[in-house]
Amino acid sequence: MEFRIRKDARDWFKHIKKELTAPPGTPSAPDFDAFYFCFIAGICAMQKRDAPAAETAELVENFPGPYRNRGRLLIGLFLSRELELLGVALTDQRTVHTEISRLVHPEASNYLSDEGVREFNKYANGGYEVLLEWFDDRPRVLATFVRAFRHKVSLALGDEKSSEL
Amino acid sequence: MSSTMYILGWKAQGLRCPDHEIDCRDSAGTPRSITLIQMPNGTGKTTTLSLLRAALSGSATNEQWSRARVMEFQKRGGSDPSGLFELRLLLNDKRVTIILDFDFEYGRIYYKTTRAHGQIEGFDPPADFRRFMNEDFVKFYVFDGELADNLLSREHTDAQKAVESLFQIHLLEKLSQKISEYWDEQTRNVTAKDQTGYTRRTNRLDKWRSRQHELEQRQSDYKSELAIVNNNLLEQQAKYDNQIKKEADRAERMRAAETSVAKLEQSVHESAQGVLDTIRDPHAISPRFASAMYELKQGLDRVKLPESAAREFFEELAEEETCVCGRPIDPQTKLAIKERARQYLGSDDVSLLNNMKSAITEAVGQSRSAAANELSRAIDALSDKVGAERKARNELDDLKLDAERSDPDVMHAKEEIDRLAAERDHLEAELDCFDGKDEMIRFDRIGSIDPDRISSIETIREGVGILEEQVEEAAGTLSLRRKRNILTAILGEAHNGARHHIASEIKDETNRRITMLMPDNRIRIEEIDHCIVLKGQASGSAGENLSVAYAFLATLFNRSGEHELPFIVDSPANPIDYDIRSKIGQLAPALAEQFIAFVISSEREKFLPSLQRATDKEIKYITLFRKGATRHEDKAAQQPGCVQTSDSFQVVSEAFFSEFQLDSEEE
Numbered sequence: 001m002e003f004r005i006r007k008d009a010r011d012w013f014k015h016i017k018k019e020l021t022a023p024p025g026t027p028s029a030p031d032f033d034a035f036y037f038c039f040i041a042g043i044c045a046m047q048k049r050d051a052p053a054a055e056t057a058e059l060v061e062n063f064p065g066p067y068r069n070r071g072r073l074l075i076g077l078f079l080s081r082e083l084e085l086l087g088v089a090l091t092d093q094r095t096v097h098t099e100i101s102r103l104v105h106p107e108a109s110n111y112l113s114d115e116g117v118r119e120f121n122k123y124a125n126g127g128y129e130v131l132l133e134w135f136d137d138r139p140r141v142l143a144t145f146v147r148a149f150r151h152k153v154s155l156a157l158g159d160e161k162s163s164e165l
Numbered sequence: 166m167s168s169t170m171y172i173l174g175w176k177a178q179g180l181r182c183p184d185h186e187i188d189c190r191d192s193a194g195t196p197r198s199i200t201l202i203q204m205p206n207g208t209g210k211t212t213t214l215s216l217l218r219a220a221l222s223g224s225a226t227n228e229q230w231s232r233a234r235v236m237e238f239q240k241r242g243g244s245d246p247s248g249l250f251e252l253r254l255l256l257n258d259k260r261v262t263i264i265l266d267f268d269f270e271y272g273r274i275y276y277k278t279t280r281a282h283g284q285i286e287g288f289d290p291p292a293d294f295r296r297f298m299n300e301d302f303v304k305f306y307v308f309d310g311e312l313a314d315n316l317l318s319r320e321h322t323d324a325q326k327a328v329e330s331l332f333q334i335h336l337l338e339k340l341s342q343k344i345s346e347y348w349d350e351q352t353r354n355v356t357a358k359d360q361t362g363y364t365r366r367t368n369r370l371d372k373w374r375s376r377q378h379e380l381e382q383r384q385s386d387y388k389s390e391l392a393i394v395n396n397n398l399l400e401q402q403a404k405y406d407n408q409i410k411k412e413a414d415r416a417e418r419m420r421a422a423e424t425s426v427a428k429l430e431q432s433v434h435e436s437a438q439g440v441l442d443t444i445r446d447p448h449a450i451s452p453r454f455a456s457a458m459y460e461l462k463q464g465l466d467r468v469k470l471p472e473s474a475a476r477e478f479f480e481e482l483a484e485e486e487t488c489v490c491g492r493p494i495d496p497q498t499k500l501a502i503k504e505r506a507r508q509y510l511g512s513d514d515v516s517l518l519n520n521m522k523s524a525i526t527e528a529v530g531q532s533r534s535a536a537a538n539e540l541s542r543a544i545d546a547l548s549d550k551v552g553a554e555r556k557a558r559n560e561l562d563d564l565k566l567d568a569e570r571s572d573p574d575v576m577h578a579k580e581e582i583d584r585l586a587a588e589r590d591h592l593e594a595e596l597d598c599f600d601g602k603d604e605m606i607r608f609d610r611i612g613s614i615d616p617d618r619i620s621s622i623e624t625i626r627e628g629v630g631i632l633e634e635q636v637e638e639a640a641g642t643l644s645l646r647r648k649r650n651i652l653t654a655i656l657g658e659a660h661n662g663a664r665h666h667i668a669s670e671i672k673d674e675t676n677r678r679i680t681m682l683m684p685d686n687r688i689r690i691e692e693i694d695h696c697i698v699l700k701g702q703a704s705g706s707a708g709e710n711l712s713v714a715y716a717f718l719a720t721l722f723n724r725s726g727e728h729e730l731p732f733i734v735d736s737p738a739n740p741i742d743y744d745i746r747s748k749i750g751q752l753a754p755a756l757a758e759q760f761i762a763f764v765i766s767s768e769r770e771k772f773l774p775s776l777q778r779a780t781d782k783e784i785k786y787i788t789l790f791r792k793g794a795t796r797h798e799d800k801a802a803q804q805p806g807c808v809q810t811s812d813s814f815q816v817v818s819e820a821f822f823s824e825f826q827l828d829s830e831e832e
Contacts, residue, residue: 007623008601019434023442033441040450054627055602066445072524077447077454079521080461090464097470106517143437143551146444147544157453159537 001117003110004056005035009128012138013037019142022066029065031057035124036067037149039074041134042127043081044156048119049126056121062109075111078120079103168293169729171196171255171759177216179248180267181238182209183791183813189761191783196255198782199754200761201773204789205827208813210763212238214735218307220252220263223288224300225274232272239269246270256294263288297730302330305718306757309735313714316697317704318396324697324717325668331721331728332667337660341653348649352640363639369612370632376616377625384599384622391592392695398585399703405578409568419568422561429554436547443543448529449536455529462525471515602627668693671720678716682748688713708745715749719756732757736764738772750775754782766826773823786822789815797825 013020013034020030042048063071079100088095103116112120134152139145153159173196176186189200204210216238219225225235238248248267253260262279278289290298297303304312305327316324329335352367410416448455465471483502487493494502528536569576603624606614608631619625637646672690679689688709691700697717704710715737722730737753738746750772753760764772777784790797792812801807806817816822 011600014600019437020441021438023438033445036445040447043454044451066442070445070447072521073447073458073528076458076461076521076525080457083461084457090460091468093468093470096465096468100470100518101514104514104517106514111517111521142441143433143547146437146440147548147551150444150450150540150544153450157451159451159453 001108001112001114002061003032003035003059003117003124004051004053004121005031005038005059006051006125006128007055007057009038009124009131010034010057012128012131015138015140016142016145026068027065029060029067031059032064032067035059038124038127038131039120040127040153041130042123042125043077044153045126045130046081046085047126047130048085048122049129050122051125056125071111075104078116078123081123082119167257167728168297169255169257169758170294170297170731171729172731172733172761173253173255173260175213175217175220175253176249176251177213178250179240179243179245180209180212180216180250181240182212182216183789184810185789185813185815186808187787187789187815189759189785191785196759197785198759199776199780200759200785200787201822202761202763202787202789203766203822203825204763206765208789208791210735214307214309214733214763216250216265217252217733218300218303219274220250220265221298221307222300222303223276223290223298224303225265226276226288230274235267235272235274236269238267256291259291261290263290296330296333297728301326305721306730307733308714308718313710316714316717317699317710318696324693325664325695327721328668328671328693329664332663334660334663334667337656337663341656341660344649344652344656348645351645352636363636366632366636366639370629370636373616373625373629373632376619377622377629380599380620380622380625384596387592387596389695391589391596394585394589394592396703398582398589399701401578401582401585403702405575405582408572408575408578409565415564415568419561419564422557422564425557426554426561429550429557433547433550433554436543436550440540440543440547443536443540446528446536446540448533449540452534452537455533455536458525459529459533462522465518465522471518671717674720675713675716678719678752679713682712682716682752683709683745690717712745712749715752715756719752722757729758731759731761733761734763736768737762739765739768746771747775751779754780769823784819785817786819787815787817788822788825789813790827797827 010031013030017030017034020028020033022028062068063074067074082103083090083096083099086099088099090096103113103119104111105113105116108117110117135148139148172189174186174188174190178184187200187202189196191197204213219230224230239245240248246269248269250265250267252263254263255261259281260279264277264279266275266277267273268275275286276288277284277286279285280289280291297306326335410419443449448458483494483499485494488498565575565579569579598620599622601621601623603619603621606619606624606628608614608628611628611631614628616625616628619628633646669692672693676689679686686709688702688705689700690713691698697713699705699713705713718732722728722732738749753762753776788801790801790813792798792809792814798814801814801816801821802809804816804818804821808815808817
């Protein structure tokens, strides 16, 4: 099953799409970059939303280009937030096992079961709404957006007040 | 089916150009590959080319040409009420003659077409040739310098249309239209169970479709306007740059400031790319994310997940007769082992979780804040660079402002740029309205929605889809619509894909030809999107534009393979620099199977020798000039191949052609 991005979310990034490139030798994946920013915003605010298939566009089934070696970390972040959202204590071996088995599928190119991909996509769908709250306008310059995005995430998570963890 | 067209010759009588008859064949009656017609300016080259276009396109019918336009072709001072232009063609080895009868009393032109089955009234080329014999397409192979500029402008020629037409990609779109028309026809003919309900639904659908058409048309118009404005903006920017740098001292300071801005821009770009790649590490975005991942890894370790034994071990054990401890495994124990095996992860799951844990350890095992700190430093550095760029840009703006205040020309150019930029912003804002989806629309109440209040094309399309289904429900043609949708989606995708790939290949090949023509020139095509779009500039010099156009057309005609069309050109090398002329001469024989060029004597230099070297075929040399306008008449009359009409001399001879020196008629 493939990752899907909301069409309006994809459009939202259209002005910086050309700037969403990858390091030399790595294929770029600008739509997945847009999806990633949405996902992180959704994870940050713990906000998940369903979106009808007609309102979303198919992306890829794997972690493309610059995300190829970051897939397992993203799965780690996703699982940690998902278990937190479900209120599963990490000491509860049986429930942790059950939930992880439900969400992952080792043979899938994105390591996720169909249900896992659905939940993953929901964070990205919800995250787009978070981005709309964070930003008054669509991003127009990458250098401005990446700085503002980091700042918004830090504020939302309370990092700007926190010190070394 | 392949289509081969040759021009055998033409005859003009009683028209603005001198009476003449041109034969493009050799003595055996075969069309010559190259025919050069030397005519001094004022002899009627433009008239002859217009007549060729009219004969090849059928465009001079009463509906399309006004009386005044027809009268422009009457011989100067002539009282003859009629004139004639006859074009002889060889279409797929069959002779076709097209005649334009001019009636100057009524200002009308009557076409006659002669084919194998005899002569008929009207313009009637064979069906296989109609796509090449129409006004839009003829201008690509009966070519003049103006078209070269127009190929680069959205306001004039549609280069993409030429590509689509030649490769017949547009048939996919036409097929899609036919399918939709067929569906419309089917739904119209159906007798609905509830006629009132059916009529209400179709009326509603018509209204939504009309809105969809209106929005799509507006979007297309705005896009075209935006492309023109962007082109004009580039041109205006170039004018502004020229104006602002006309004073040497100011130009020097401007260049230094621009270099500084460009360097800092590049530095900001590189730095932003670096931050983007770091931000793709989720643990770098926030130490809290890093901690969450680390805690997951630690938690899994604590509860011993994944287990050291995988599910497969217990599943295999259940199939054994004795346990590893030596006790026999009875059916009840077997069942219990199988049941409890489900509590263990499979070996693949174990491997995945172990890999994930390793990735987490590698990324955040040492520190949960190191990556985030590194990102913070990169962002600080980026902010510094953005600040420096802003400062340099302000300095450049100050210089420009000084120039604008002290020089009205610069100020005027700046005002024009501002006006165009505002127009561009306005058009972009208008285009934005069509994007995205209107979240306020609730389709469960579609009957009460006024489509004229919707600006989102996606929303309107969705509404049209829902209403089409409702119409089909009433008419009982739902499965037909699904088939139509599948077919039109496939055709739409095929059309877009074909258009994109062919345009892209033609662009690459044309750029290779441009490199060959002008190795030291950096002008290149960025894309073919309606018109030819150049990289970083709206247009080039006259010579550059002509070279780009030749390279484009040579690519087009040579790639099509299945079609052979003549290429007729006025002054092929006239506005081109001497060093490029010879390259155009080399290229000309490869442009098409038949190359017919109208030239003036000064154009021969460099162009003619390279053309002669580039072909092993015989060239037909024709010199045509008006009687009473030159000193060459006696010499022409002595030539064996000289033909005289009431107002012209025509000599078919290479020697006479090469010695003839006259660019314009001598009054």
